[in-house]
Amino acid sequence: MSKKRIATVWLDGCSGCHMSFLDMDERLIEVFQQADLVYSPLVDLKEFPEEVDITLVEGAVSSEEDLHKIRMVRERTKILVAFGDCAVTGNVPSMRNPFGVNAVLQRAYLENVTLHPQVPREVIPALIEKARPVHEVVKVDVFIPGCPPSAETIFLALSDLLADRMPDMAKLTRFGA
C-alpha cells in the first residue's frame, strides 16, 4: 500500500491546533510511517501540491487570501478536515462579525494606537465581511471540534482516516474542548 499524502493549512487561527498536532509527540512517528507530510506550516514547502489525500485546515476563512487558499486546497484534496473550532464554527475570529470590518479596523489600528495610526492597505490581505467557518465556503468532509482538539483526538481521527474509516468525532471531542 502506498503512503497517504497529508497536508495541513493555517488560515485565521492562532496556531494552537497545529501546536496540538505537534503534541502527538512520539505518535507522530506512527502517523508518518503511514503518511507523508507534503505541505504544512511545520515544514518548509512553498507550494501546495496537486494531489493530497487528507488536508487539515486550521482557522476560519477571514481574508481574501484565505478564500483563495481554501478554494485551491479543496480542489487538490480528497478529504478536507475542518481542524479545530475556528475552522468548524468561526470561533474567536468570528467575534468580530457582529461589529463589521470597518469598526474592527478602526478599533485595532486607529483608536488604540498613538504612533502613526493608519489602517494597513498593502501586504496584509484585505478582510472579508465576516469570518466564516470553512464549510460555509467549501465542502468539508470531517469536522474536528475543540479549541484546540487534544493531541489524542487528533491522533485517533488521523488513525481512522489513514485506515479509510470515518472517525466518530462527537465521541472524542466537543466545541470548546
Next chain:
Amino acid sequence: MNQPVRVKTLKIDDRDVSGREDETILEVARQNGIFIPTLCNLEGLTPIGACRLCLVEIKGVSRLLPACVTRVEEGMEVYTQSERLQKYRRMVLELLFSERNHICSVCVVNGHCELQNMAQILGMTHVSVPYRFPRLPVDASHERFVVDHNRCILCTRCVRVCDEIEGAHTWDVMGRGIDSRVITDLSQPWGESETCTSCGKCVNVCPTGALFEKGKPVSERLKKRQFLPYLTMMREERR
C-alpha cells in the same frame, strides 16, 4: 376529597410502561430510565415545550409531539430514538447555535454547559445553517450577576424560576420570534431592578453561559440545581 389516581399503560420504544394520568411522556420515560433530550425543561418548573428538543413520535399521530408537555394516554405507542427524531433534534440544536454567538472556547461555562453537552450527546459536530452573528448586549449592571444575551437560548428557565419559585417575577421576554430577548423588569438594567432580590436562582438554573456570577473562576461556575425539586416538594407538603 382526593380523586382516585388513574393509571395509564403504554409503550415507550416497545417497552411496556405505566404512568399516572397526569404525568407526561417525559416523566414516565425518565422514571423508566429512557433518555429523551431536553433543554427548556427543568424539574420543579412548569413545563412549557419551548425548545422542542424532546420531540417524540407517537404511532398514529403524524406530527411530532414534545414529550415534556404531552400527557400519557392509554395504549399510546411512543418512539424516542428514530432516525427522523435524531435528524430534527440535531436541526433544533443547530438553529440554537446559529441564532446567537456561541464561542465556547472563551465562554464562562465552557465545560459545564447544557447546550454544549447536548451537541456532544446528539453527535452534532458542526452547524450546517449559516450563523447569524447578531449584535447583542451584555448587561453587567447588577452588583453580583451578569446577563450575556449572546449565549441565551430563550429557554425561559430564568423567567419561570424567578416567577414560580422566588416570586419576584423580575424576568420576562420581550420581542417576537428570533428577536425575542429576556429582560429584567420593564427592560431596565438588571442592576436597577427594584424587584430582584439577588437570590441567584435564575443564574443557577440557566443552562448556558447567559447568566453568570461575577468574580468566580470558570472552574467554580458549576450551577447548583438540586435546590429546585427540594423547594417545590417542601411547599407542596406545607399546603
